[in-house]
Amino acid sequence: MDFSGLSDMERSRMNAFIEQKQMKDFLRLYANLVDRCFADCVNDFTSKALSSKEDTCVNRCVDKFIKHSERVGLRFGEQNALLQQQQQQQMMGSQ
Amino acid sequence: MDFSGLSDMERSRMNAFIEQKQMKDFLRLYANLVDRCFADCVNDFTSKALSSKEDTCVNRCVDKFIKHSERVGLRFGEQNALLQQQQQQQMMGSQ
Amino acid sequence: MDFSGLSDMERSRMNAFIEQKQMKDFLRLYANLVDRCFADCVNDFTSKALSSKEDTCVNRCVDKFIKHSERVGLRFGEQNALLQQQQQQQMMGSQ
Amino acid sequence: MNFGNFGQQTQVQSNVNMSMAEQELEMVTTFIVDSCYRKCVPPKYQDGELNKGESVCIDRCVAKYFEVNMKVGQKLTAQANQGQLR
């Protein structure tokens, strides 16, 4: 996210927004996690209780998806920092 | 939905919210219904009018999807009631 | 969109809404465009930079999807105008 | 998007009417673009133009989507009037 065009007040509003966002993001992660792991792990409807095989699969799926989300967030932040650095250098160069 | 942690005022706000929600839910149901039944039933683009076969398919799809949505809502409510009952018994037991 | 049941004030609110909507629509188009063209064009993860083949594919995909979106908007507007015309004739006929 | 005069028949207030129209527009806009792209434009990008076949397909796809949307609206209205749907 390139915030270089924003004023100080906008930046602080953006920070407040980001905190509020974290709760939203948690809920979205939660709902997506349930939906994806259900889709990938539960395909037997001859019983109404999770089998131990399905249970194991859900556990691994949750662990994997959380690690994946964290890794994506980390890399995305790095790419973004790199981009801002490049833009600042460009601005320096053009002055 | 576990509302056991909510105060009375929160409960009434939640009820107002649920009524408002019903209109939203109707619209979401409507849009999803159209999209799903279109995806499942319409695959011939040699004409710009629905064929009678497609028309029949759409009618059945709409009927089925509505019945499905209602059944899911019913079962979801039952599961939720069961859960709240279990939690109350746990709370009794721990007192 | 059938606005025939709306008052003048509602119509002006709706127009304001539509302008605001255009920015939202632009952002949704943008995000969907990226997601779709990434899904369709990028499948090689032996390198971290886009290949020239992927780059060409993304360019064509963006061009095609934009032209598609514009055509859908145009046709949708025509269908809607036609519908409103038919409804007005029905209302005339029933008076 | 036509609701088969759903709004008038059930006497919902005009602001709910507004909100319905707004949301309907938003959902349909996204859905119809995605749906017709999937139906009409294969993900092989020989060039950036819509060819003749794709263009004709898109026109018919929008017309059919519109027709399905009308039908579903009328069906839901009929059911609502019969009190079958809450």
Added chain:
Amino acid sequence: MNFGNFGQQTQVQSNVNMSMAEQELEMVTTFIVDSCYRKCVPPKYQDGELNKGESVCIDRCVAKYFEVNMKVGQKLTAQANQGQLR
């Protein structure tokens, strides 16, 4: 939807609690309907009724979705308490 008492343990304010419950409801409602339709109702529309097999499948699907939702909530809570999750 139960958060394994997530709300109480982390002392979030009640209005955040509300908003969580609201959003959870909205997302789960859409997701569970779509997911169980895909799992239980094949897109061959011989008629407009849910047959016996489909009905039983839907009941079990909802029960299992509910169970997975509980498990994931408890797992996330446990990880949050151990500080593994931000």
Added chain:
Amino acid sequence: MNFGNFGQQTQVQSNVNMSMAEQELEMVTTFIVDSCYRKCVPPKYQDGELNKGESVCIDRCVAKYFEVNMKVGQKLTAQANQGQLR
């Protein structure tokens, strides 16, 4: 997310600018996580760890998604400046 300075060039007000940034963040966050999971993590869950191949794939996937996002933003900006896009 960089808009290729889209905001400045079209002189939209700062609050619209905010809202753009907010929405962009939200959509991209969800889309990139889902997209790279589908591309890099096969739904066979032998264990709960990301293996080496999956981890490397995710890193490259994020880099490529970022690059595509930039390209599309620049392309849309260029077209907007030429007045081809409304």
